Amino acid sequence: MAQVTFDLARQPLRELNQYLHQRAGERDLHVRVLNPDGAHSIAAGVDAAMDIDIEGHAGYYAGGMNQHARLTVHGNAGPGVAENMMSGRMHVKGFASVAAGASGNGGLLVIDGDASLRCGISMKGIDIVVAGSVGDFAAFMAQAGVLVVGGDAGDALGDSIYEAVIYVRGRIKSLGADAHEEDMTPRDYEVLGALLDSAGHRYDPRHFRRVASMRTLYHWNADANQEY
């Protein structure tokens, strides 16, 4: 596998992203990004099944809109990591800031630490595994996909959720509008087990609870009071 290194202490971000975009569709390429130092939009808009290692902390929108690439942030990630990801895999070894995986359509986002507010907001098919805890408003208006929370969840979990599913191992501070806990089924254990395996986390699926939509806000309803 060919290896290319970009040092953001010496090379501009534009040069890195231009290079990555020019290699759309390419495989067997390993790109290392040194000294990211919180730069924004690192490896945003990649469309190739390549491996990208970001050797430090990333700023906003690392791996934004990713297609096919396997990215690893060897540090913490700023807001909107893997936002609108379509496919591929994003692995944050540290903590993630707000809106991790926001409106992601596909692929797998793994966060080894905690994730801040609005993790999985508007998610549309992405799977997100957070080994630690998530902040308030996780999976707000989540449409599709799975959010796994190995730790605790903050306030308003799954507020206005559509068809996405949340599995939580720890405490839930509060559920959002139209979200409720449901019994785990054999299918849930199967899906959850597979996701935990993919993420490399050894939690026991039997310790998780399922949160999904009550579907009471799917249609206008005079009795919904302030919900509309």
Add this chain to the structure above:
Amino acid sequence: MGYAEDEPRSAQESWGYDRAIIDYIHRAAAHGLYEIRGLGAKRKLPHFDDLLFLAASLSRYPLEGYRERCETKTVLGTRHAKKPIELAIPITIAGMSFGSLSARVKEALGRAATEVGTSTTTGDGGMTAEERRSSKTLVYQCLPSRYGFNPDDVRKADAIEIVIGQGAKPGGGGMLLGQKINPRVARMRILPEGVDQRSACRHPDWTGPDDLVMKIQELREITDWEKPIYVKIGATRTFNDVKLAAIAGADVIVVDGMQGGTAATQTVFIEHVGVPTLAALRGAVEALEDLKLRGTVQLVVSGGIRTGADVAKALAMGADAVSIGQGMLMALGCNSDTYMQNGELHSALSDYGKLGTAPGYCHHCHTGGCPVGITTQDEVLEQRLDPAVAARRVKNYLKTLTMELTTIARACGKQNVHHLEREDLVALTVESAAMAGVPLAGTDWIPGRER
């Protein structure tokens, strides 16, 4: 005092509780739900009709009205984008979603825009193949919902428009009622079929002007700094919002006044939130002037632009271009009593009646039962709009607006419609003079300004 024969002799309608308000209270009491409807504000507001042009006379020299050239070319996105948008006219087609409109309508708008050399815009719901194919220049909206938003379409777009708000409902998200969520719409938005869909009112991955800087940078990086980035705001605190958008790095700012339309929103929102386009435009221009960015950041105004005179007045007040939504729908046949299908004219009256309305009054876009096949996803109704016929009508409308615009520009002595200026305008009312920042006709008085 004369009474009509059928009029009660004691009739005196209340100003505060007129028939419309009584009807509103009766409906609220019966249903316990607010009204949702389409199109824009119906109340009378200070508008471009309240301005007049001071054409050439002894102190100005006019151009010959029909033959002398009057330039209409418009370039948007010159600030940072490698590939700015070049348009033949300063009139663009506003963002309207596939979902609220049928795919055939989106195709027709694209065809018309392409034929006259202007742009059209996607909407909440993503980009359809039909509109991309038919539109030479297509602006791709990035909305809070991110329905259908994906990097492949970002790359296919000619410009990206980050939508922060809409004039009909600044601060509010979109709505698409279940009857319009057919299988294709549901698939594109990744929603269950038939659900009453509520679009988010906040973007999922950024929350304020500081974040917007980074969001714009991300979109520039993804598009290799080629495509202009527009920012669209619903008119409220326009002066501040335009400044923030400009400072955040927008190439183009779209300001949508409260007369702007919607496919479905609460009536209370449409009629009571936002500021009129006239006031919004003046605030936006002053914001760019304050930053010394006028001409660097282009300004597009929308919200109730209907005629060539409206376009000319918007340009004179400082807009670089206008954007039209409702006018385009009406050009397609919205609120017409007939529709053309298979070469024959058919009456739509009974279908208006089924909706409880009539041509000239219809705002029932939200129902999906559009009698003329425009704001619908119904397989039968959408056949009432032939894309070729519809495209021709929209093209004619755009041509008419352009002819009216250049007629006024020539009369004011301008060889280029972008040379129209505030000094060419006067106001008919004190309110419009204050809002537009132009003098009351016959005076040098601009209310709120020192002489």
